[in-house]
Amino acid sequence: MNVVEVQNLHKSYGNRHVLKGIHFEAHAGEIIGVIGKNGAGKSTFLEIIMTLKSFDQGKVRLFGKNIEEAHGAALDELRRNISAVLQPTQFYKSLKVEELLRLFKAYYQSDVSIEQMIADFSLASHRKTYFEKLSGGWKQKVSLAIAFLSKPKLLILDEPTTGLDPHMRQTLWAYIQHYNQKAGGTVILTTHSMDEVERFCDKVMLIENGRTKQFDTVRRIIASGYQSMNDYYLQNVPSSEESVS
Amino acid sequence: MIATQLKYDLLMFFREIFYVVFSLLVPPATYIFLGQLFKESTYSGLSYADMATPSFVLLIAFTVIFFAFGFDQVASRSEGVEKRILLSPVSSKTLLISSVLKSIIITSFGFLFIHAIGFFLYDLSLKPVQLAVAYTLFLLLNAVMMTAASAVYSFFKNMKSALVFSIICFQVVMITGDFSFPVNMMPDFVQAAARANPMYHMNHLFIDVWNGQLAWNSSTWTAVSFLSFVFVGSCIILSLPGRKKV
Ligand SMILES: Nc1ncnc2c1ncn2[C@@H]1O[C@H](COP(=O)(O)OP(=O)(O)OP(=O)(O)O)[C@@H](O)[C@H]1O
Ligand SMILES: [Mg+2]
Numbered sequence: 502m503n504v505v506e507v508q509n510l511h512k513s514y515g516n517r518h519v520l521k522g523i524h525f526e527a528h529a530g531e532i533i534g535v536i537g538k539n540g541a542g543k544s545t546f547l548e549i550i551m552t553l554k555s556f557d558q559g560k561v562r563l564f565g566k567n568i569e570e571a572h573g574a575a576l577d578e579l580r581r582n583i584s585a586v587l588q589p590t591q592f593y594k595s596l597k598v599e600e601l602l603r604l605f606k607a608y609y610q611s612d613v614s615i616e617q618m619i620a621d622f623s624l625a626s627h628r629k630t631y632f633e634k635l636s637g638g639w640k641q642k643v644s645l646a647i648a649f650l651s652k653p654k655l656l657i658l659d660e661p662t663t664g665l666d667p668h669m670r671q672t673l674w675a676y677i678q679h680y681n682q683k684a685g686g687t688v689i690l691t692t693h694s695m696d697e698v699e700r701f702c703d704k705v706m707l708i709e710n711g712r713t714k715q716f717d718t719v720r721r722i723i724a725s726g727y728q729s730m731n732d733y734y735l736q737n738v739p740s741s742e743e744s745v746s
Numbered sequence: 747m748i749a750t751q752l753k754y755d756l757l758m759f760f761r762e763i764f765y766v767v768f769s770l771l772v773p774p775a776t777y778i779f780l781g782q783l784f785k786e787s788t789y790s791g792l793s794y795a796d797m798a799t800p801s802f803v804l805l806i807a808f809t810v811i812f813f814a815f816g817f818d819q820v821a822s823r824s825e826g827v828e829k830r831i832l833l834s835p836v837s838s839k840t841l842l843i844s845s846v847l848k849s850i851i852i853t854s855f856g857f858l859f860i861h862a863i864g865f866f867l868y869d870l871s872l873k874p875v876q877l878a879v880a881y882t883l884f885l886l887l888n889a890v891m892m893t894a895a896s897a898v899y900s901f902f903k904n905m906k907s908a909l910v911f912s913i914i915c916f917q918v919v920m921i922t923g924d925f926s927f928p929v930n931m932m933p934d935f936v937q938a939a940a941r942a943n944p945m946y947h948m949n950h951l952f953i954d955v956w957n958g959q960l961a962w963n964s965s966t967w968t969a970v971s972f973l974s975f976v977f978v979g980s981c982i983i984l985s986l987p988g989r990k991k992v
Contacts, residue, residue, distance in 0.1 A: 551833060581835040591826035595761040596754060607750040608834040 502565050504529050504655055504687045505550055510559035512545055519545050520556070521711030532681055532688040534698040537708035538738055543691040544588050546708065547659050550689070551585050552576060564654070581609070584653035588660050590644040594633035598624055598643055601632060602650065609651035622646040622672070638664040645673060649680065656680065658690035662697060674701055695730035699723070705730070709738060747836065751844040759814050759852060769809035770856065774863060777802040780926060781868055792957060795868035799860055800880065800956035801925050801949055806856030807888055808919060808945060812912060815849045816895030820908040846892060853888055857881065880956040887948050890977045894944065897980035919945045944976045
């Protein structure tokens, strides 16, 4: 069964047609990168499959269920299986890091230990800091720790590594791979780092002009004649100046 | 889960200086201050404490509900907190129940606080039955205010405009609600505005009930029907579809 299945997805904001036909699917255990230039619609796409945004046309299935037909308890049940990091991430600003972890632990009714999460994501030095006083990278760390509080079947991360220092990036990827291999979890993420896509993703989807321009394994893309994913990106995505429409 | 949410909701309220000052410091301080000026005066047979105690209890409820309940919804919507919470498997019902309980706990604390001040400073005589009836009405009025606040703030997406609105609203209510400045000594247009202010009606209804003087006369009927109208209107606004689309 496909974890995520998207057919011919369209979405407009007012009269601005952002997604014009996205085709996508994710099988259990895959790590998939979604790429495209700024404003291509990556976050919009992710928020639709997170069940946060409505869409105009097309089909979106999560764990075999049509999300347009899921309401109330059924929707809560779907959401219980998904964890996510949003762009930008916001939490109750007047709660401390540790309190946020406790609150979300209650939401997910998770049995993960808070101490373990604080240790794994090296949050100890700021456990008593208010969320609003954290730096951008630290907010990102907290947000990631919260995403890993539950043991979701599907993890959706919108630019998870943006703002993280190299050590934290490494920790995060180790975490993602561990989760992926041990729990068989599926990961869908966006990133502007082609290097990360090449090293860690099984597949990649390129959104260009609101459409799925390419959706294939990283290995096949590189084998089709590129030195690296960066090379692929530069050759296939026109820079913003060239594509003013 | 409700207990955890409620605990943190209360914690967040008390950490927000703005909410605490506006709702738990300003009204009691005003109550004490005006009392020092007017404690000898009587108002159509009622002493300062008889008039002001129920008024200030209600004023606290108003500030708590408009700021910490209503405005807070806009704040979390515009800051993206709402979106993040929506993503987690906590039902919106749980969140709503928790924030209703939070408001009731704080407004009830205000109820006790003002009564305690009145008791020690202004020789308030408290009759248990009358107080119980008044508290029941107080809870009802809380419900009306929460519904109205949710409806009003559902129109706001932006925190700054909501804040400006809240502060103006607070001023208008202070002036036309008969809370600290007697409306019947004001110009006609203010008196007319007062009639359109739900808080004015709540205030009078509550003063009457609190003093055990409720008479079913025309002004009581006007107040009750006006408040029912506000309540039903707010429910309709809240039930309109399509407001949540993103
Ligand atoms: N809530 C919204 N209302 C109106 N327009 C929006 C909204 N959200 C996004 N857009 C527009 O939709 C387009 C796609 O935005 P989106 O955030 O999905 O892009 P993105 O690919 O994630 O970009 P980035 O790489 O910069 O994060 C942009 O042109 C943006 O201006
Ligand atoms: Mg984005």
